[in-house]
Amino acid sequence: MVTGTSGATAAATAQGTDSLRVMVVDDSVVIRGLIGRWLEEEQGISVVGSHRNGKLAVDDVDRCEPDVIVLDIDMPEMDGMTALPLLIQKRRNVAIIMSSTLTQRNAEISLRALSLGASDYIPKPESNSEISTSASFRRDLTAKVKTLGARRRQRLGLAQPDFGSTNAAPGRPAAPAAPASARAPAAAATLPGQSGASAAISLRPYSSVRPRVLAIGSSTGGPQALQTVLKGISATVLRSVPIVITQHMPPTFTRILGEHITKATGVEAREGEHGEQVQAGRIYIAPGGQHMLIKSIGGTPTIELNDGPPVNFCKPAVDPMFESITATYGSAILGLILTGMGHDGAQGVKMIAGAGGSVVTQDEETSVVWGMPGAAAQTGMCSAVLPLDKIATTIETVLKGGRP
Template sequence: MAFAQRNVSAGVNTGADPIKVMVVDDAVVIRGLLTRWLGEDKDLKVVSSQRNGKLAVEDIEKSNPDVVVLDIEMPEMDGLTALPLMLAKKRNLVVIMASTLTRRNAEISLKALSLGASDYVPKPESTSEVTTSIDFRRELVDKVKALGARAVRMRTPVRTMRAETRAGRTAQPTTRPASAAARPAVDTRASFRGAGQQAGAGGKFQLRPYASVRPRILAIGSSTGGPQALQEVMKEVGTAMNDVPVVITQHMPPTFTAILAEHMGKAALRPSKEGEDGEELKAGNIYVAPGGKHMTLEKEGGSVKIRLNDGPPVNFCKPAVDPLFDSVSKVYGSACLGIILTGMGSDGAGGVRTIAAGGGSVITQDEETSVVWGMPGAAAQTGMCSDVLPLKDIGPKISRVLKGNTR
């Protein structure tokens, strides 16, 4: 596996209701194994196990799962065909695609994300590898819990309001986040969409001023929900990227990152590829950290070059955001703009501190629009970000900052 996520306490369901899971896989051994792994966790309850997409679609309303772990290649109806049919039956259903690490399956997994799947888990190639892979088991359980916790929270308030109505009490309106323009603090208390990570005192985070110099590089870190978020950001930044290189670390395994880079290029209408060791950065180009390698930057003479290394995972991830951000700050100092988007864990929080210490600026995604508010929540809690924004506002803000306008 390219990375093994841990530290997902933000996604753990601590309420009384377990997260209800459906497992869909045509291989009886794999289906039984996943069912057993998930069933052994006290926060999870497997409510259905199906051998193909057709049976799964037919069972959605009866079993009413919060999360579906959906295989791609199955007889009668494959996962990609079943996905929109499932979502049509249950709008807030969380679907996690499960596929082996082939280019075709990676393409299908990323397409599934654009069709409404929440995430994916790459399966080892063979049944024997699946049964012995500790990383695969951990990633599967962690993602089901993190994404499923959001689904449980989304249905919990309905029961609470009904109970209060029966008791003769009036339900209070939900508190929504205050505008990020309010300085010096931003209120990020909001919906049930995030990972449930607790905010600082009063739910407010300190914000620091943007750097006074225009950025000469844009560095982005993301994980769960990242491919969709990255696409939206890349589309919105537009021509502001013409004068700076863009470097991205998205937690993904090999093969997936190459396809992600292609998708980023199509979204941004500019050159985009996996970074290569020794490659010189060029303005207007996008470079994605390849799965299974850490990507950093290094100044060499009058140019800046990419360095790849095969060191141990950082924050249980490889590639990791912290090494990239640390190196970006070292090379560019205050002329650095960092972005933390949706994702599990806390990778990137250390790099945010490094960028801030070097005089650079950081924008992080808010809780309400994050698929999982682990990484951006940890970044916000450092008190070193210049803005905590909804996803739709991040691209336009980046565009303005890259042009020298921080308002």
């Protein structure tokens, strides 16, 4: 691992010239050491800089040329929020992952950082001992670094790092094909910015039934995408149906996300509560750490919070929510998959399509990560794959009972 400014070139050479270049910025020497060691143990990653505050990182970023920066929020001399715009200004399109302990203040700051150009965030366990023993923190951090770094390289047309896996590229997993019995008449669509086997995506017609619910799944890049889409839909249409959202987020973050969406749209958005009846005109967000299902109780759509195990390594997860609403709303469902890592939601997309509903997904070019929407699109069960700025208009048209 490189500490300060010495040895960066040697480290990169040792891992290979196409290795993902990562800078770690944290005021704790223990945390810097742990994260640096974890990342260097991964094939295809080189830690090219390790700094105790934002000022040192800003001063060194031109020389290190990182693809990814793991940036702590609370640091002396220059904190992460002050350093964030300076790092982005100096290093075009760098992927910055904000790192902070799980407090209400830091959750608010992390979400604000996304609006200022950070790519993602990761909550740290409270103590150094918890961090050193947390397999999930290590796994999540490594996955975010690989996915966001590879995505940056792809957008700039640079060589991709070799992570030593034969699977799909990080953030772009292939979803298994839907069974033939679930397929509707489909048309092939060529998506912008794609080539090869992934260029042709089969699309199915929209449902002939007007939706009675809008169900959304999102992850990395989701908070900003959600606000962009929901702000683009008129308040009258937003209030015409209930909106249920599963965004991959830890506790505390989801409550604050609801506050941000409420301010952006003027429509009440908050965490769903167990046993709460689902009503038009409200936006329900799955609470961090719990799956949110929509069940029919006495003929009324009702929220059920589930503390079961993670699904697709996620809790809350999109698939359980999507699967649960099919039994409640049948063909009167409009689903939406926005930017995110992994393939959560792909199985639920098949369930919605199998029940006769419709699904729209975000396209690759405008996604921070085309994992979830890509996996959904590759099922052949979606009705449209659209850039972010076109989604709101389409959703509004469909919710009004029209067809784009």
